[in-house]
Amino acid sequence: MIDKAWIPEGVQRCSIGKFLLWLTFIGVFIAWGLYGAFVVLSQGIGTTGLDNYFGFGLWITFDLAVIALGAGAFFTGFLRYILRIDQLKNIINLTVLVGFLCYSGAMIVLVLDIGQPLRCWFGYWHPNVHSMLTEVIFCITCYCTVLVIEYVPLILENRMINKNRFCHHLAHNFHIYMPLFAGIGTFLSFFHQGSLGGMYGVLFGRPYAFREGFFIWPWTFFLFIASAIASGPSFTLLVNKLMEALSGKKLVDDFTKELMAKISGMLLCFYIFWKIMDTWAWANGMLPKEGLTFDQMFYGLAYGKWLLWTELGICGVVPAIMLIIPAVRKIHGLMYIAAFLNCSGIVINRFVQTVQTSAHPVLPFDAWQTYAPNWAEWSTSLMIVAYGFLVMSLSYRYLPVFPKEKELNS
Amino acid sequence: MEHKESNIKWGMVIDLDKCTGCGACMVACEAENNIAPTPDSSNKLRTLSWLLVYEMNNGKAYPEHDVAYLPRPCMQCGNPSCLHVCPVVAIDKNEEGGIVSQVYPRCIGCRYCMAACPYHARYFNWFDPIWPEGMEKTLTPNVSVRPRGVAEKCTFCHHKFAEAKERARAEGRDPSHLEEGDYIPACVAACPNGAMHFGDLNNPKHKVYELSHKPEAFRLLERLGTDPQVYYSSKREWVRRQGDNYLTNEKTKGE
Numbered sequence: 001m002i003d004k005a006w007i008p009e010g011v012q013r014c015s016i017g018k019f020l021l022w023l024t025f026i027g028v029f030i031a032w033g034l035y036g037a038f039v040v041l042s043q044g045i046g047t048t049g050l051d052n053y054f055g056f057g058l059w060i061t062f063d064l065a066v067i068a069l070g071a072g073a074f075f076t077g078f079l080r081y082i083l084r085i086d087q088l089k090n091i092i093n094l095t096v097l098v099g100f101l102c103y104s105g106a107m108i109v110l111v112l113d114i115g116q117p118l119r120c121w122f123g124y125w126h127p128n129v130h131s132m133l134t135e136v137i138f139c140i141t142c143y144c145t146v147l148v149i150e151y152v153p154l155i156l157e158n159r160m161i162n163k164n165r166f167c168h169h170l171a172h173n174f175h176i177y178m179p180l181f182a183g184i185g186t187f188l189s190f191f192h193q194g195s196l197g198g199m200y201g202v203l204f205g206r207p208y209a210f211r212e213g214f215f216i217w218p219w220t221f222f223l224f225i226a227s228a229i230a231s232g233p234s235f236t237l238l239v240n241k242l243m244e245a246l247s248g249k250k251l252v253d254d255f256t257k258e259l260m261a262k263i264s265g266m267l268l269c270f271y272i273f274w275k276i277m278d279t280w281a282w283a284n285g286m287l288p289k290e291g292l293t294f295d296q297m298f299y300g301l302a303y304g305k306w307l308l309w310t311e312l313g314i315c316g317v318v319p320a321i322m323l324i325i326p327a328v329r330k331i332h333g334l335m336y337i338a339a340f341l342n343c344s345g346i347v348i349n350r351f352v353q354t355v356q357t358s359a360h361p362v363l364p365f366d367a368w369q370t371y372a373p374n375w376a377e378w379s380t381s382l383m384i385v386a387y388g389f390l391v392m393s394l395s396y397r398y399l400p401v402f403p404k405e406k407e408l409n410s
Numbered sequence: 411m412e413h414k415e416s417n418i419k420w421g422m423v424i425d426l427d428k429c430t431g432c433g434a435c436m437v438a439c440e441a442e443n444n445i446a447p448t449p450d451s452s453n454k455l456r457t458l459s460w461l462l463v464y465e466m467n468n469g470k471a472y473p474e475h476d477v478a479y480l481p482r483p484c485m486q487c488g489n490p491s492c493l494h495v496c497p498v499v500a501i502d503k504n505e506e507g508g509i510v511s512q513v514y515p516r517c518i519g520c521r522y523c524m525a526a527c528p529y530h531a532r533y534f535n536w537f538d539p540i541w542p543e544g545m546e547k548t549l550t551p552n553v554s555v556r557p558r559g560v561a562e563k564c565t566f567c568h569h570k571f572a573e574a575k576e577r578a579r580a581e582g583r584d585p586s587h588l589e590e591g592d593y594i595p596a597c598v599a600a601c602p603n604g605a606m607h608f609g610d611l612n613n614p615k616h617k618v619y620e621l622s623h624k625p626e627a628f629r630l631l632e633r634l635g636t637d638p639q640v641y642y643s644s645k646r647e648w649v650r651r652q653g654d655n656y657l658t659n660e661k662t663k664g665e
Contacts, residue, residue, distance in 0.1 A: 044558045045519075046536030051455035055521030055534060115519020115534065115559025122498040122518050133497040133522050205491035205528035205634055207655075290633050291655030362528035362631060364652045365466040365480065369455065 006160050006398050010406040012249070013397050022393065026386045033383020036376045040112050049374035056354045058373035059113045062381045064196055064350035066102040067140070068224070069343055072232030073099020073147060074182075074189035079263070081182035090256040093154055093401045094243075095236050100147040101391055105384035107144060112380055132198040139192030146185045150178070154399050190225055197224025200353045207290050208297055209357040211282065219278050220353070226274065230267035231346040233260045234323075234339035241336055243396060249409050251402040258329045261339065265323025268342055272316040279312065296360075299368040303356045307348055315345025418586075419488075420507040420566055421611035421639040422598065423621040424481055426649055428605035429463075431479030436461050438600030439483075442567060444553045446539030458533045460484070460564035461597050468648040478649045480642065481606065483597065484531040484564035485630065486510050488637030492523035492532060500561075506586065507610075508639055509566050517560040524561060528631055532563045566608075567595035590616045611639060625664050628653045632663070 007013050014022075039047050050057045076095040080088040111117050123137035156162060156171035194217065200209035201218025211218040237260050244251050283294040298305045322328045322338035329335050361367055373381075395401055439445075439461040448457045461483045468476045487493075490510050493501045500516035501523060503509070524532040538558045541549070549555065552569040556562050574593035575585035583589075590609050598606040609616030621627060622641040628650050629638045644650055651662040 044537055045534075046449075046456070046558075050521075051453065051536075052457075052524065052530065052533055053455050055524035113520075115521070115561075116517065116557075119498075119516075119518045122516065126498045126500075126516060128497055128499045131495050131497045131522075133495065133520065137497055199495075199522070202494065203491065203526050205526055205631070205636060207634075288657060291657055291660065293657065296655075358525055362634075362655075363464075363530075364655055365464055366530070 003398075006158060008159060008398070008400045008405075010410075012409070019393070019397060023390065026389050026393070029382050029386035030390065032379045033381075033386065036379035036383070037112055040376055040380065041117065045113075045115055047374075048376045049372055050377075051371070053369045054355065054358050054371040056358060057371055058377040058381060059109050061347075061351045061354045062384070063106040063109050063113075064354060065347045066384075067106050067196065068193070068228040068231055068346050068350060069235035070099045070102025070106075070232065071189065071193060071228035072234075072236035073102075073150075074143070074185045075229045075232050075263075076236065076260075077150070077182035078186040081179040082186065085259075087256055087259055090402070090404050091236065091240065091252050091260060093399075093403070094240055094252070095232075096147065096150045096154065097392065097395055097401060098236055098239050100144075100151045101388040103140065103144040103147055105387055107140065108387070109380065109384060132195045132202055135195040136192050136199065139188045139195065143185055143188040143192065146181050146188065149174070149181050150185070153178075154395070154401065157400050158398050189228075193225045193228040194221040197221045197353075200357060203357065205362065206357050206360070207287060207292050207362060208360045209353060210286065211278065212286070219274075223271065223275055223278060226267065226271035227346050227349060230264060230271045231343050233264040233267075234319075234342040237261060237264070237339045238336065238343065239392075243392070247396065249405065251405050251408070253404055253408060254332075257332070258326075258335070261323050261329045261335050262326075264339065264342060265320060265329075268316070268320040269324055272312065272320050275316065276312060279308070297356075299359070300370075302370050303352075303359050303368065307352055307356075311345050311348040311352070315341045315348060319345070414504040414506075416506045416508050417612060418507045419611040419639055420486070420509060420571070420593075421609070421618055421622065421641065422483065422566075422595075423607045423618045423627065423641040423643060425605045425607075425621075426478045426480055426642050426644040427646065428603045429479045429481060429601075430603060430605075431463050431465060432602065433463055434600045434602055435481050435597035435606065436463055438596040439564070441548065442550055442553070442596035443565075444539075444549050444555050446537075446541055446555070447545075449537055456536055458535070458562070460531075460533065460562070462530075466649065466652050468646075476646070476648070478644065478646065481597065482529060482531065482630075483566070483595075483640060484510060485529055485636065485638035485640045486566060488639065489635055491526040491528065491634075491636055495522045495526045497522065507571065509568055509571070510563075511565060511568065512562055514554060514556050514560050514562065519559040519561065521561060528634060528636070532561050534561050535559060567597075570595060611641075626650065628663060630654070 003016055072095045076088055076092055079085045080092050127134045153171040153174035156167045161167050197220035198218055201211040201220030203209045211220050213219045237257060240252050287294060319338040319341040322334060355371055359369055436459060443460060445458045451457050461481055464480045464482060466478045466480055486509055490503060493503055498516055498518055500513045502511045521534055535556050535558050539555055571593050574588055578585040578588060594608050598608040607618050607621055609618040611618055611622055613619055624643060626645050627641045627643045629641055630653050633654055647662055
C-alpha cells in the first residue's frame with residue numbers, strides 16, 4: 001500500500017484501490033449535492049420545496065436532528081473530562097468526530113438555508129439578544145470551533161504528522177488543555193441545544209409548539225437538552241456499529257459500548273418522563289386555554305397522531321426500558337435496536353416541532369397544508385451525510401480514532 | 411422585547427358584512443408596493459400577497475349556506491410574534507403609530523418570523539423580482555423593491571405615512587397630528603364598498619376609534635395575545651366566531 005506509512009501502527013486497513021473505490025462511491029453523492037447547492041445558491045431558495053407556509057422544512061429538521069444526535073460529543077466529553085469516567089476514553093475520539101461532522105454539516109446546510117448567505121455574519125454584528133436564534137447562532141459557531149480544536153490533536157496524531165516535533169508537542173499540549181475545552185463545549189452545548197428547543201417554545205402564535213416554562217426559557221428548552229444528551233450516546237453507538245460492520249473489525253470493547261447504552265438509557269428515562277408530562281400539560285392546559293383541542297393538532301397521515309405515539313411510545317418508553325435493563329444491553333442486537341429507536345424518536349420530535357408547527361392552521365378558516373422536500377433539499381442533505389462518510393473514512397484509515405483497535409483485533 | 415408605546419396607533423377596521431371579496435384591495439396593494447409578478451402563480455403558497463382575501467363559510471348546506479370574505483393585511487400586532495424572534499433586529503416597532511417595519515437590507519432570510527406569525531402575513535422573496543420590460547415604469551418611486559432571499563410584509567403603505575407627514579409640514583401643520591384622511595393605505599383607498607376604514611385607533615375623532623369599540627368588532631386570534639391593530643366587524647355571529655379558536659362549549663366573544 002502506497003499510503004502504508006500514514007496508517008496507524010499495528011492496524012489493518014483495506015487496499016488503497018478498494019479505499020479509492022469507496023471514496024468514489026461517496027463522491028457521487030457529494031457531486032450531486034454540490035450541484036444542488038450550486039442551483040440553490042445561484043437561483044435562490046425558490047428552487048426548493050419550501051413555501052410561505054413552510055419556511056422551515058427538511059433542512060431545518062435535518063439540522064436539528066444532527067445537532068441533537070451529535071450531542072454525544074459534548075456530553076461524553078463532559079463525562080470523560082469533567083466527571084472523570086475513564087472508561088469513556090475508548091470512544092471519546094469517535095464522539096468528537098461524530099460531533100464535528102454533525103455540527104459542521106449543520107452549518108453547511110444553514111448557509112444554503114438562509115436567503116441571504118452573504119449576510120450570515122449579521123447574526124454577530126446586529127444581534128437581537130431576545131431571539132433564541134441569536135443564541136443558537138453564537139453557540140453553534142463557537143461550539144463548532146471547540147470541536148475543531150478537539151479534532152485537531154487527533155489529526156496531529158497521525159503517524160507521519162506526529163513525526164514533526166512542533167505537531168507532536170502541539171498535540172500533547174492540546175490534550176493537556178482538553179478538560180478546559182470539554183468544559184467550554186459543555187457550557188455552549190447545553191445552551192444551544194436548549195435554545196433550539198426554545199426557538200419553538202417561544203412561538204406564542206403557534207399553539208402546536210408554544211409552551212410555558214421557567215423564567216425566559218420555555219419547557220422545550222429543557223426538553224431539547226434532555227433529548228439531545230439522551231440520544232447522542234445512542235447515535236455514537238450506532239455509528240460505531242456501522243464502522244465495525246463496514247471495516248469488519250471490532251473497534252470498541254463491549255464494556256464501553258454497554259456503558260454508553262446505559263448512560264443513554266438513564267437519560268432517555270429522564271427525558272421521556274418529562275416529555276410525557278409536557279405533552280399531557282399541553283393537551284389539557286395550554287391548548288384549551290387557546291380554544292383548541294388535542295385532536296385539532298393532528299391531520300391525516302403526514303401529521304397524524306401516530307407520529308406522537310411512535311415518538312413517545314415505540315421510540316421513547318420502549319428504548320428507555322430496554323436500555324436500562326442490563327440483560328438487554330448484554331444482547332447487542334437488542335441494544336442497537338433500542339439505540340436506533342431512541343435516535344428515531346428524536347428525529348420525529350425535531351420533524352414535528354419544525355414542520356407540523358407550521359402545518360397546523362391557527363386561523364380557524366384556514367386549512368392544513370402539506371410539505372414535501374424536493375430534489376434540491378434531498379441532494380444537499382445527502383451531501384452532508386456523504387461528507388460525514390468521507391471524513392469518517394479518512395479519519396478511520398489514517399488517524400488513531402480507536403485506542404483499543406489493535407488490542408481487540410490481535 | 412420592549413418597544414416604544416406610541417400615542418398614535420394606526421389601525422384598520424374592516425366590515426366583513428360589506429366586503430364582497432372583489433380583490434381590489436389585493437391588486438391595489440401589489441401595484442402600490444412594487445410586488446413583482448411571480449414566475450408561477452399557480453402555487454398560491456409561493457405568491458407574494460401582502461394582503462390576502464380569505465373566503466369563509468358557515469359550514470351549512472343551502473339554503474342556510476353563507477359566505478364571508480376576510481381581507482388579511484399584516485395585523486401590525488401590539489405584541490408581534492415576529493418581532494421577538496428575528497435574530498438580526500430586522501423587524502422594528504418603534505416608530506410613532508405602531509407599524510411593524512421590516513428592514514430589508516438587514517434581513518438574512520432565515521424565515522423564523524414566518525414560522526412565528528400565526529396570520530401568515532409574512533412572505534419570502536423566493537425569486538429575483540423581475541418586471542416584464544416596460545412594466546418597471548409602473549413602480550412606485552418611494553417603495554423600495556426587495557431582493558431575492560428576504561422576508562417582507564404589509565407596512566400599512568408606510569411610504570404614504572411619510573408622504574402625509576411631508577405634506578403636513580409643507581402646509582404648516584403638525585406632522586405628528588395628522589387629520590383623518592391624510593394617510594390612507596392603498597387597499598383602503600381602493601375598496602369600492604367602503605368596507606375598509608383606516609385611522610388612529612387612539613383618536614376618538616377618527617372613525618376607526620368608534621368602529622373598533624362597537625360590540626360586533628373583533629380581532630383575529632386575540633386569545634394568543636398578539637394584540638392586533640386590525641379590527642374586523644360583522645353582525646353575523648358565525649363570522650365573529652371564526653375570528654378565533656373556541657372550544658365547543660365556549661361562547662363567542664361579545665355574545
